[in-house]
Every structure is written in structure tokens, then in C-alpha cells.
Amino acid sequence: MMSDPPEQDHQGDNQEDTSTESPSSLNQVWALHNFFVFLAPVILLPLPLLVDRPEAKCAYVIAIMAVYWTTEVIPIAVTSLIPIFLFPMMGLLTAKTVSGVYMNDTSMLFFGGLLLAVAIEVWDIHKRIALKVLMLVGSEPKWLLLGLMGVTWFLSMWISNTATTAMMIPIVQAILQQIKLTDTTNDDGNSTDPEMLELEPNDKSKSYEVTVIPDVNGGPNGELPPKYNDVLETDKKVTDAHHARMAKCMCLAIAYSANIGGIGSLTGTGPNLILKGQADIVFGEYNLTSPITFSTWMIYGLPLSFILVIILWVWMQIFFLRCKGFTTCRRKVEGRDRVAEVIASEYKKLGPVNFPQISVMVFFGILVVLWITRDLGGIGGWGQLFKSKFVSDSTPAIFMGLLLFIFPSAVPNVFCFRKRGDKSKPLIKPLLTWQSVHEKMPWTLYLLLGGGYALAKASSETGLSELVGTSLKVFQDLNPWLMLMILCYIITFLTEVTSNTAIATLMMPILSRLALSMQVNPLYFMFPAAITTSFAFMLPVATPPNAIVFSYGQVRVIDMVLAGFFMNIVSVPVLLLATATWGNAFFHFDQVQPEFLNLTTPITTVTPI
Incomplete structure (x- = not known):
């Protein structure tokens, strides 16, 4: 979701200054909405206090970032910097480790x-x-x-x-x-379209003798026949x-x-x-190579x-x-x-x-x-x-x-x-x-990517990923295709009000563990879900392209909602078709490699410093 541009905020301030009425209590409360940033850490504080475990502390940081990313009470790039100081302060990762994951090969x-x-x-x-x-x-x-x-x-x-x-x-x-x-030129009379010249096509005997009328006063006697005015207006x-x-x-x-x-x-x-x-x-x-490359x-x-x-x-x-x-x-x-x-x-x-x-x-x-x-x-x-x-x-x-x-x-x-x-x-x-x-470089996205890598690193080191994977085993008996369709529709409509990159960052680690708990390839859920975040067609705040076209004033919100709702509904079945056919034939989404079956003992490699 995009924040209001600064120009709009300044315009609002000017309007309030020139108003003769005092602002309402609601307006005054909303003026302090940026200070609500402190509410999420306070409300969520019982989680690490009552459950003094690394998994709970990591979940606390993730929950705070999820709230900030969803509401955008502060810029999403700034939210992405939270792990750099919270993880070291809570004893989860060293500052050197956290900072080191913010730039990698994908970046x-x-x-x-x-x-x-x-x-x-x-x-x-x-x-x-x-x-x-x-x-x-x-x-x-x-x-x-x-x-x-x-x-x-x-x-x-x-x-x-x-x-x-x-x-x-x-x-x-x-x-x-x-x-x-x-x-407009044609409507002023500079058209020789037969439909414009024939006023009563059902009664040829009562047709007016009109050739080409150069302007509104161009009738035979300076006046237009009444029915010509009706035709022109229509x-x-x-x-x-x-x-x-x-x-x-x-x-x-x-x-x-x-x-x-x-x-x-x-x-x-x-x-x-x-x-x-x-x-x-x-x-x-698990000491495996990801099959995702530019060509694949x-x-x-x-x-x-x-x-x-x-x-x-x-x-x-x-x-x-x-x-x-x-x-x-x-x-x-x-x-x-x-x-x-x-x-x-x-x-x-x-x-x-x-x-x-x-x-x-x-x-x-x-x-x-x-x-x-x-x-x-x-x-x-x-x-x-x-x-x-x-x-x-x-x-x-x-x-x-x-x-x-x-x-x-x-x-x-x-x-x-x-x-x-x-x-x-x-x-x-x-x-x-x-x-x-x-x-021209979108530097914000690098911080967002880095924040996601930091969350994934902390989740793995603290055991939160293992805990999530074990908890998600309750979905093992569900049909994977039904689960995938439900997830795609949830993300499709969630991304209408949330940043696409933010929702992808939050969902990828969870979906990878969900797939492993159901004994399918992690990409089975991760690939379609990441693509689904681009199905943001219904609201101006969903993506910057939507906001740009809306700013020109030719498209109403209802126009975008009606046109985009159809695309939201249709895009998911097409995505599932792609996943089940050529996607599955190449990536083997429905097969899980033996190394993934033992969720509690992943193979880790030591990266030289």
C-alpha cells in the first residue's frame, strides 16, 4: 500500500489553517497517528516476557515488522532496518551477522x-x-x-x-x-456522416435539407431545426x-x-x-542448489x-x-x-x-x-x-x-x-x-530484501522455522491443490491493501515450511504465492502503477474495482493451470527431494569469513 505523497499532506495542512472551524477530535487524534508506532511493541511485549525463549523473541520482532509493513505507519524501507538493532539487543544474532545478510547474490x-x-x-x-x-x-x-x-x-x-x-x-x-x-470537431457539425445529416430516417419525406453546418448558427434562417438540436445533443x-x-x-x-x-x-x-x-x-x-535462475x-x-x-x-x-x-x-x-x-x-x-x-x-x-x-x-x-x-x-x-x-x-x-x-x-x-x-535506482527495495533475509536468518538460527514447520503438520491431510488455491486467493486480495514486496517477504518463509510439512516441494507454494502478489488490480493503493493512472482523474475507484475484480478472480485459475502443467513438468512441484523430509536436521554449510 502506498502512502500519501508529501504534497497532499501539505495541502491538507493549508486547508486546516484557513478554516474558521476548529478541527474535530478525530482529526486531532489522526494527526498523531505516526506516534501509534509505539503501540505495537507494547501490545506484543508479553510474548517475549512470558515465553523466555529465542523462538518467542524472534516471533516478537517478526510480528512488529508485520504490523508496520501492513499499516505503513513508517516507510517500509525504515521498517526493514529494525532487525539490525533488535536482533542484537535481544541476543538472537550478532550485529555483524545481521548486517552481513542485507546484501547477497540476489541483491x-x-x-x-x-x-x-x-x-x-x-x-x-x-x-x-x-x-x-x-x-x-x-x-x-x-x-x-x-x-x-x-x-x-x-x-x-x-x-x-x-x-x-x-x-x-x-x-x-x-x-x-x-x-x-x-x-469535438465532428460534434460541431464538421462531419459529412450520413447518420448526422439525416434527421428522420424513418420518414424520408420529412427530411430537412441540411448539408454541412459550419457552426451552431449555420441553419437556413440562422436557427437549427428542433430535432437537429436533439440529434446533436444525443x-x-x-x-x-x-x-x-x-x-x-x-x-x-x-x-x-x-x-x-x-x-x-x-x-x-x-x-x-x-x-x-x-x-x-x-x-x-539442505546443501542443495535452488532451481530458480533467470532462464528457468x-x-x-x-x-x-x-x-x-x-x-x-x-x-x-x-x-x-x-x-x-x-x-x-x-x-x-x-x-x-x-x-x-x-x-x-x-x-x-x-x-x-x-x-x-x-x-x-x-x-x-x-x-x-x-x-x-x-x-x-x-x-x-x-x-x-x-x-x-x-x-x-x-x-x-x-x-x-x-x-x-x-x-x-x-x-x-x-x-x-x-x-x-x-x-x-x-x-x-x-x-x-x-x-x-x-x-533512478529504487534503493528502498534493497533494504526490504535485506530485512527479509534477516528475518529468515533469525528464524533458522533460533529454531522458529522448525517450530512453524512442526505446527503446520496439521495441514498434511488437506489436498495440496485446494490449499494452494485458497492461499493464492487470500494473497491476491490481501495485496490490494498491502505492499506486494512486504507481503511476499512475510509469506515466503511460512509457505516454505507449510510445503515441507505437507511433503511437497517448497517451491510448490512459494512460486505461485510470489506471483500472486502481482495480481493487484482493484485499488489505487495496491501498486504504484495503479496510483499513477488514478492520479490523472480519468479513472474512478469503482471503475478500478469492477475491472480489477474480474482479473483477480480469473488470474488465480490461470496461475494454477500453469503450476499444474508446464510449471510442474519442469520444476516437479509435486515431488519433494529426500533431503527435505527430515525437517529437524537441515544440512548447514559454514561460510568462510
């Missing part, structure tokens, strides 16, 4: 991938791709919608969902403005209603496509990386994401564009040439493809190839050229990211590359600067 993978994403944003490559695709799909409503969704879906697999939405929404607004302008209402539906459709489609696109790749969204990190911890406890993730997540975006495309047409036969809409976009001109004009402003854009795309392509080919699911890969378990997906990510700070953004004016007569000082500017990284 470096995320950092390296985002370096490429930042470079793509800096050089406007994402905008160029978006506009080029829109030029190709045309301005027919269904294809225009598909183009917008397809671009958003693809880009959100590689760059931040929030950044993708923030970039796409202005493009959508320009298109909607042109559609509105064209519709058509204007129809046009306004159609434009409103078009605006809602395109805006929501952008937000939903960004959420769905994050499922397609390992680095697409925070919960994916949280799953990766927690899976590494669980499998590492795409085998499971990419087809699922593609199916969901197609379902979303069909649903948006049916719900907002009022389409027949799933693809044919009742009304076409008028002045489609003008819409195409707007898109072409925006693309032309970008200028020709330049040297830095080509360079970044080459580096990006090389990185994706290296990610996919490092480990091809046990059948080979360049990772086998090195010592076993020595390289991971973070290795090429950081290497490619490093090259961005070295490779020039223009051909340097030195030696043979220097133009004749050029007396300027040689200057080499790299493709990426640290200032750009500092401004």
Missing part, C-alpha cells in the same frame, strides 16, 4: 539488472520502442489498445513497473486528447460517454499490463527477487504472463469498449489519421537512432543472452566453464553494468576519430553516470 543480480534499466531510461530507448510499436499497430481501437498493452507488458519485464507506467501514461494522454479533439452525450470509456480502458490497461509484465522475468518486480532469495536460503540449508523463471513465468495479458486485452474490450465477438468494437476511432500523426510526431521528436541507444541495446541484448544461456536447466550452459556454483546470474549483470560506466556515449574526438579543424578539448562521457543511477 547484486537486481542491482546489475537495474543498471541496464536505468541506461535504457536515460537514453529514451523505452519511449522509442513504445512509439515505434504504436506506429505499426495503427489507430483501430482494438489494435491501438493491444499496442499500448504489449509495449507496457514487454518493457515492465526489464525496467521498473512504475517507470514504465509513468512513461506510457503521457503517450496515452496525447492519444486521448487527439481523439477528443476529433470527436450524439454529444454518446461521444462523451465513448471517450470516457476509452480513457478508462487505456489507462487501466497500462497499469494492469505493467503489473502483469513484471511476472515475465526474474528481475521484473520485487516479489520475484524475494522468492529467489528465500529459495536460495531454504535450499541452501522465464520457462514458468513468461507464458503465464503472456496468457494473462491476452485475457486482459479481451476483457478491456468487452468491459469498456463494448465490443462484439471479442474483437469487433461498436465504434471506430474517428480521425484515425490524426491519431497516427500524433504518434508519428512524437516519434519524430526523438530524432534518428543514435550511437548511445544502439550501444545500450547491444549491451542489453548480450546480458539477456548471458542470463538465458548460463544454465539451461541441466543440459548445458556457459556457467559450466567455471568452477561449480562459482558464477550466478549476478556475474554477467554486474559485468555488463560495469561496462556502461566505461563505454563512451559518443565516438571520442581523439586521433583518427577527430574531425579536421576540431580544436575542442577531448571529452569522453560514458553511457551511464552515477548521478543517473542515484536518481
Whole structure:
């Protein structure tokens, strides 16, 4: 759940200052809501006091963080720092141990991938791709919608969902403005549509002789026939209603496509990386290698994401564009040439493809190839050229990211590359600067990931994980598929009011123990649950993309609720289908390895200092 931006808080303060009425008691209490942060530790204090055991102390810290993450009474990144001082103070872990788990291989993978994403944003490559695709799909409503969704879906697999939405929404607004302008021109009378000129189609003998009326006073005697006014007013209402539906459709489609696109790749969204990190911890406890890599993730997540975006495309047409036969809409976009001109004009402003854009795309392509080919699911890969378990997906990510700070953004004016007569000082500017990284990098997520790793470490060291695993054995007799469906629906609706990354961080350790207690693969519950956190379609506070499109004022909460409820309901069965078919065929979700069956004696390895 997102907090209100500071600007809104300041506006509220100004309104209260200018009001002649005294604020109510409720308003004054709410003004102190940040101080409620002290209530959770006090209310939960009996837990470690009455049960003086390490497991109870660890559960106390987890409960406090769960309350803070859920209510966001303080920023979630700040909440993630609590283990650094509480675990040492309570004698659970040393300060050195806790601090050491905040950055690991998964964090470096995320950092390296985002370096490429930042470079793509800096050089406007994402905008160029978006506009080029829109030029190709045309301005027919269904294809225009598909183009917008397809671009958003693809880009959100590689760059931040929030950044993708923030970039796409202005493009959508320009298109909607042109559609509105064209519709308004037609409503003023500058249309030769036969339906506009024939006032009484059922009685041809009483038709008015109207050709083209240039303005509201353009009738034969300076007045419009009464029935023409009725037709004009009715058509204007129809046009306004159609434009409103078009605006809602395109805006929501952008937000939903960004959420769905994050499922397609390992680095697409925070919960994916949280799953990766927690899976590494669980499998590492038993001296096993987690099967989740960049390439194996795409085998499971990419087809699922593609199916969901197609379902979303069909649903948006049916719900907002009022389409027949799933693809044919009742009304076409008028002045489609003008819409195409707007898109072409925006693309032309970008200028020709330049040297830095080509360079970044080459580096990006090389990185994706290296990610996919490092480990091809046990059948080979360049990772086998090195010592076993020595390289991971973070290795090429950081290497490619490093090259961005070295490779020039223009051909340097030195030696043979220097133009004749050029007396300027040689200057080499790299493709990426640290200032750009500092401004665009989502540093908050690193703290959130680190907080999750700290909780997992403490749970394992204190025996809380073992206690949870033993307690969850009561679910052994339940059907795993039924349990999975219930869990997915609970998380789907819980993530509407809670941060996706926060709920994933809290649920992953619990679900891994639940799976082991039911003697199934830990990924059986962890994988679908992590993906389910991206099914946040119903409320503006659910995800930043939802909040961005809502801030433009064209989408009401009820619009998002009605459209998103269907996607929430449908997405879970599609996820279960993916889990039961190609996901299970590759990851063997329904099988548990022998090492996992003995929950009380995990194999631990000593990490050299």
C-alpha cells in the first residue's frame, strides 16, 4: 500500500489553517497517528516476557515488522532496518551477522539488472520502442489498445513497473486528447456522416435539407431545426460517454499490463527477487542448489504472463469498449489519421537512432543472452566453464553494468576519430553516470530484501522455522491443490491493501515450511504465492502503477474495482493451470527431494569469513 505523497499532506495542512472551524477530535487524534508506532511493541511485549525463549523473541520482532509493513505507519524501507538493532539487543544474532545478510547474490543480480534499466531510461530507448510499436499497430481501437498493452507488458519485464507506467501514461494522454479533439470537431457539425445529416430516417419525406453546418448558427434562417438540436445533443452525450470509456480502458490497461509484465522475468518486480532469495536460503540449508535462475523463471513465468495479458486485452474490450465477438468494437476511432500523426510526431521528436541507444541495446541484448544461456536447466550452459556454483546470474549483470560506466556515449574526438579543424578539448562521457543511477535506482527495495533475509536468518538460527514447520503438520491431510488455491486467493486480495514486496517477504518463509510439512516441494507454494502478489488490480493503493493512472482523474475507484475484480478472480485459475502443467513438468512441484523430509536436521554449510 502506498502512502500519501508529501504534497497532499501539505495541502491538507493549508486547508486546516484557513478554516474558521476548529478541527474535530478525530482529526486531532489522526494527526498523531505516526506516534501509534509505539503501540505495537507494547501490545506484543508479553510474548517475549512470558515465553523466555529465542523462538518467542524472534516471533516478537517478526510480528512488529508485520504490523508496520501492513499499516505503513513508517516507510517500509525504515521498517526493514529494525532487525539490525533488535536482533542484537535481544541476543538472537550478532550485529555483524545481521548486517552481513542485507546484501547477497540476489541483491547484486537486481542491482546489475537495474543498471541496464536505468541506461535504457536515460537514453529514451523505452519511449522509442513504445512509439515505434504504436506506429505499426495503427489507430483501430482494438489494435491501438493491444499496442499500448504489449509495449507496457514487454518493457515492465526489464525496467521498473512504475517507470514504465509513468512513461506510457503521457503517450496515452496525447492519444486521448487527439481523439477528443476529433470527436469535438465532428460534434460541431464538421462531419459529412450520413447518420448526422439525416434527421428522420424513418420518414424520408420529412427530411430537412441540411448539408454541412459550419457552426451552431449555420441553419437556413440562422436557427437549427428542433430535432437537429436533439440529434446533436444525443450524439454529444454518446461521444462523451465513448471517450470516457476509452480513457478508462487505456489507462487501466497500462497499469494492469505493467503489473502483469513484471511476472515475465526474474528481475521484473520485487516479489520475484524475494522468492529467489528465500529459495536460495531454504535450499541452501539442505546443501542443495535452488532451481530458480533467470532462464528457468522465464520457462514458468513468461507464458503465464503472456496468457494473462491476452485475457486482459479481451476483457478491456468487452468491459469498456463494448465490443462484439471479442474483437469487433461498436465504434471506430474517428480521425484515425490524426491519431497516427500524433504518434508519428512524437516519434519524430526523438530524432534518428543514435550511437548511445544502439550501444545500450547491444549491451542489453548480450546480458539477456548471458542470463538465458548460463544454465539451461541441466543440459548445458556457459556457467559450466567455471568452477561449480562459482558464477550466478549476478556475474554477467554486474559485468555488463560495469561496462556502461566505461563505454563512451559518443565516438571520442581523439586521433583518427577527430574531425579536421576540431580544436575542442577531448571529452569522453560514458553511457551511464552515477548521478543517473542515484536518481533512478529504487534503493528502498534493497533494504526490504535485506530485512527479509534477516528475518529468515533469525528464524533458522533460533529454531522458529522448525517450530512453524512442526505446527503446520496439521495441514498434511488437506489436498495440496485446494490449499494452494485458497492461499493464492487470500494473497491476491490481501495485496490490494498491502505492499506486494512486504507481503511476499512475510509469506515466503511460512509457505516454505507449510510445503515441507505437507511433503511437497517448497517451491510448490512459494512460486505461485510470489506471483500472486502481482495480481493487484482493484485499488489505487495496491501498486504504484495503479496510483499513477488514478492520479490523472480519468479513472474512478469503482471503475478500478469492477475491472480489477474480474482479473483477480480469473488470474488465480490461470496461475494454477500453469503450476499444474508446464510449471510442474519442469520444476516437479509435486515431488519433494529426500533431503527435505527430515525437517529437524537441515544440512548447514559454514561460510568462510
